[in-house]
Amino acid sequence: MFKVLQRIFKDKIATEAISTTGSDRLRGKIEGSCPSDMLAQCAASCPVGAFKASGEDYTVDYKHCLFCGKCVEACAASAGEGLQHSSKDVMPFMAEACQEVTEEVFKNKLGRSLHVRHLDAGSCNACDFEMGALGNSYYDLHRYGIAFVASPRHADLLMVTGVVTRNLEQALRMSYEAMPGPDRMVMACGACAAGGDTYGETYAIVGAADEVVPVDIYVPGCPPRPSQMIAALLAAADMMREKK
Amino acid sequence: MITSITPEALHDTAEMLSANGRHPLTAMFGRDETESGVGYTIYCVFENIDERRMDVVKVVFDPNGHLEYDSITPIVPAAAWYEREIRDMFGLDPKGHPDKRPLVLHESFPEGFYPLRKVIPKNYNARGNRDFKIRTAKGEGLFEVPVGPIHAGIIEPGHFRFSQAGEAMLQLDAKLFFTHRGIEKAVEGKTPYEAMHIVERICGACSIANTWSFCQAVEMAQEIKVPRKAEIIRTLLMELERVVNHVGDLGNMPAGVGFNPAISLGGRLKEQATRLCEAVAGNRFLRGVIVPGGVRQDVTPELIAKIREVMTGVSAGVMDLKDMFDEQESFQNRINTTGIVRRKTAIDLAMVGVGARASGFAHDSRQDFDYGVYRELDYKIAVQETGDVAARLQERIDELAVSFRMIEQLLVMLEECKDNSLKADVTFGKGEGWGISESARGSNFHYAVLDEEGRIDRLFARSASYPNWPALTIAVQGDIIPDFPLINKSFELCYACIDR
Numbered sequence: 114m115f116k117v118l119q120r121i122f123k124d125k126i127a128t129e130a131i132s133t134t135g136s137d138r139l140r141g142k143i144e145g146s147c148p149s150d151m152l153a154q155c156a157a158s159c160p161v162g163a164f165k166a167s168g169e170d171y172t173v174d175y176k177h178c179l180f181c182g183k184c185v186e187a188c189a190a191s192a193g194e195g196l197q198h199s200s201k202d203v204m205p206f207m208a209e210a211c212q213e214v215t216e217e218v219f220k221n222k223l224g225r226s227l228h229v230r231h232l233d234a235g236s237c238n239a240c241d242f243e244m245g246a247l248g249n250s251y252y253d254l255h256r257y258g259i260a261f262v263a264s265p266r267h268a269d270l271l272m273v274t275g276v277v278t279r280n281l282e283q284a285l286r287m288s289y290e291a292m293p294g295p296d297r298m299v300m301a302c303g304a305c306a307a308g309g310d311t312y313g314e315t316y317a318i319v320g321a322a323d324e325v326v327p328v329d330i331y332v333p334g335c336p337p338r339p340s341q342m343i344a345a346l347l348a349a350a351d352m353m354r355e356k357k
Numbered sequence: 358m359i360t361s362i363t364p365e366a367l368h369d370t371a372e373m374l375s376a377n378g379r380h381p382l383t384a385m386f387g388r389d390e391t392e393s394g395v396g397y398t399i400y401c402v403f404e405n406i407d408e409r410r411m412d413v414v415k416v417v418f419d420p421n422g423h424l425e426y427d428s429i430t431p432i433v434p435a436a437a438w439y440e441r442e443i444r445d446m447f448g449l450d451p452k453g454h455p456d457k458r459p460l461v462l463h464e465s466f467p468e469g470f471y472p473l474r475k476v477i478p479k480n481y482n483a484r485g486n487r488d489f490k491i492r493t494a495k496g497e498g499l500f501e502v503p504v505g506p507i508h509a510g511i512i513e514p515g516h517f518r519f520s521q522a523g524e525a526m527l528q529l530d531a532k533l534f535f536t537h538r539g540i541e542k543a544v545e546g547k548t549p550y551e552a553m554h555i556v557e558r559i560c561g562a563c564s565i566a567n568t569w570s571f572c573q574a575v576e577m578a579q580e581i582k583v584p585r586k587a588e589i590i591r592t593l594l595m596e597l598e599r600v601v602n603h604v605g606d607l608g609n610m611p612a613g614v615g616f617n618p619a620i621s622l623g624g625r626l627k628e629q630a631t632r633l634c635e636a637v638a639g640n641r642f643l644r645g646v647i648v649p650g651g652v653r654q655d656v657t658p659e660l661i662a663k664i665r666e667v668m669t670g671v672s673a674g675v676m677d678l679k680d681m682f683d684e685q686e687s688f689q690n691r692i693n694t695t696g697i698v699r700r701k702t703a704i705d706l707a708m709v710g711v712g713a714r715a716s717g718f719a720h721d722s723r724q725d726f727d728y729g730v731y732r733e734l735d736y737k738i739a740v741q742e743t744g745d746v747a748a749r750l751q752e753r754i755d756e757l758a759v760s761f762r763m764i765e766q767l768l769v770m771l772e773e774c775k776d777n778s779l780k781a782d783v784t785f786g787k788g789e790g791w792g793i794s795e796s797a798r799g800s801n802f803h804y805a806v807l808d809e810e811g812r813i814d815r816l817f818a819r820s821a822s823y824p825n826w827p828a829l830t831i832a833v834q835g836d837i838i839p840d841f842p843l844i845n846k847s848f849e850l851c852y853a854c855i856d857r
Contacts, residue, residue, distance in 0.1 A: 116684050117618050120677050127625055136632070138639035138654070160554045181554050182645050186653075198639070231511045235536040238853045239561025239642050242605075244511045246631070249624030263509035280463045280535045281514060284506050312555055314480035315539030316472045336561065338641065 177308030236275025566796030573792025710799020785811025820854030
């Protein structure tokens with residue numbers, strides 16, 4: 114007993130402000146210019162069709178992007194400056210008018226409350242592990258008034274991870290229907306739930322979460338880092354407050 | 358060299374190769390070779406623990422004959438799930454199998470739909486209403502407790518049906534494969550390089566194990582020699598993945614009994630290790646480093662120093678966790694003699710990894726097979742005897758100590774490695790091969806067949822959780838239902854990897 118207490122007091126407070134910048138090597142937002150003669154090749158290297166050439170420039174659809182680095186690798190084959198991954202997170206965005214969440218969202222701490230139900234619709238468990246990490250002492254999600262609840266009946270927000278599989282399609286639909294209305298929200302967390310292209314089309318996959326239930330907020334990443342998830346949850350809590 | 362046999366010869370061959378149950382069945386999977394006129398085939402892979410090699414036989418079905426064979430489950434119990442899966446995927450019927458329910462495809466699929474047959478297009482949308490019965494025990498005073506597929510916590514989906522006699526769990530039936538994404542079909546027709554992002558995403562917690570096994574299979578098929586530095590880095594990443602998982606489990610198991618200080622410390626240590634992974638690989642789950650032929654990124658001297666620093670801290674934290682566990686009598690009370698798997702059961706089910714070694718079944722692919730640079734490391738695998746939750750907890754603590762020592766040796770090897778090449782030149786052509794790696798949960802086995810153009814014709818991925826899942830349903834029998842979360846967490850089995 115004393116050892117346990119002693120050990121608890123030995124640790125300093127680990128909880129920190131949320132940073133949207135990761136390690137130097139983090140494969141985050143894609144930046145830099147892509148030479149026009151490389152555009153087609155970089156686009157072809159993308160396994161999920163997120164990287165697209167448009168005229169002389171490129172666009173990246175972050176709903177689908179796996180942050181795998183293949184476009185950057187293809188571009189590196191060319192001479193001169195090319196694409197690179199910055200170590201910055203890509204911020205989540207709201208379905209309504211495709212509005213991107215900004216870092217302002219971290220500032221407002223009080224007066225928020227959000228109850229979240231997690232639903233694994235067919236994920237590889239990476240998103241789920243990151244959601245579990247939100248409870249550790251570094252992120253301490255409770256400080257924002259956000260809590261994970263045990264049933265969709267207690268939830269304001271359904272946080273969907275994974276591409277929707279045939280074996281879970283009904284569970285997703287029923288969980289959504291079990292949530293109390295009228296202001297229920299759905300978050301598609303990660304490239305599978307948001308984009309649905311990670312594994313391509315198969316006999317066992319239905320697709321992205323928005324093919325089954327209406328989605329209010331999309332979180333890019335494979336998996337999204339805890340910072341991205343927190344930004345999305347705070348934005349959802351703010352949206353909830355405005356609705357009420 | 359793979360021996361081909363007829364379906365009639367399978368029973369006796371399996372009996373011989375399993376050496377009366379001493380040699381575990383590592384994998385068993387079907388393949389559709391009807392396009393080349395061969396017919397359907399079933400591969401059986403036995404681990405010959407005396408000679409430390411894999412014995413592979415291939416059962417070839419006559420293209421014009423019956424699609425049935427005598428089930429080997431009665432003599433090799435570990436075949437039970439494999440045979441059910443082969444039936445779901447290819448329609449090959451195991452005669453005399455004690456449990457012919459579907460395994461992978463749930464109610465929304467029709468009967469007679471066999472998705473891994475080549476005639477079925479990848480995205481074929483087959484709708485139906487097949488039967489899927491859950492097993493329950495009947496009797497006076499018995500009742501059922503259904504749980505899942507959506508659980509109260511943040512965990513993966515599975516349906517558990519407990520048949521209860523009061524508080525005691527009499528029987529547990531688990532309906533799994535909810536996250537079945539058809540990955541083995543999805544990678545067909547892709548080159549190994551194109552399939553990497555999918556293989557890497559079979560499972561989040563085992564992404565190194567899956568990619569490494571897959572790359573080994575492809576490299577064996579193409580006879581590719583991986584540069585030494587790449588082998589060291591791969592081994593290092595595997596041990597880092599083990600540390601993240603084991604430390605996470607040490608913080609997760611106390612959650613089964615609400616022992617909060619340990620949960621908090623475990624979560625803190627796991628986060629430190631996960632951040633290290635991001636620094637090394639650019640991704641918190643170590644994705645994007647291993648590729649066929651080698652690795653994509655070097656581990657720089659700065660990163661070596663960082664790995665040393667973080668590992669020292671995590672290793673001290675693990676010792677503190679151990680002290681916490683040892684001192685807390687109420688915790689010890691809960692974990693001792695709970696959820697026992699006997700050694701005989703572990704061998705019968707061909708269990709692997711922590712689950713097997715905690716029950717005294719001492720096999721570990723790191724020492725049994727030659728891959729990576731494990732042969733050059735000085736270590737001894739840990740084994741426990743009692744097979745309960747306490748043994749699986751202790752096994753992880755002991756394995757962590759082994760991994761910390763391995764990592765230090767690997768870092769020295771990296772510093773001394775003069776050859777800086779990271780990746781061999783790779784071309785893909787016809788061939789087949791297997792790969793194995795010891796994930797945090799046990800051996801992870803992949804079998805890959807490439808066609809003339811070097812595209813994947815068949816990939817079978819068997820994660821460590823696959824042979825260990827049936828053991829969970831045996832381990833809980835007779836224990837009380839409040840102990841289920843604890844027993845479940847002590848195995849820490851993946852759903853995503855078995856479901857694929």
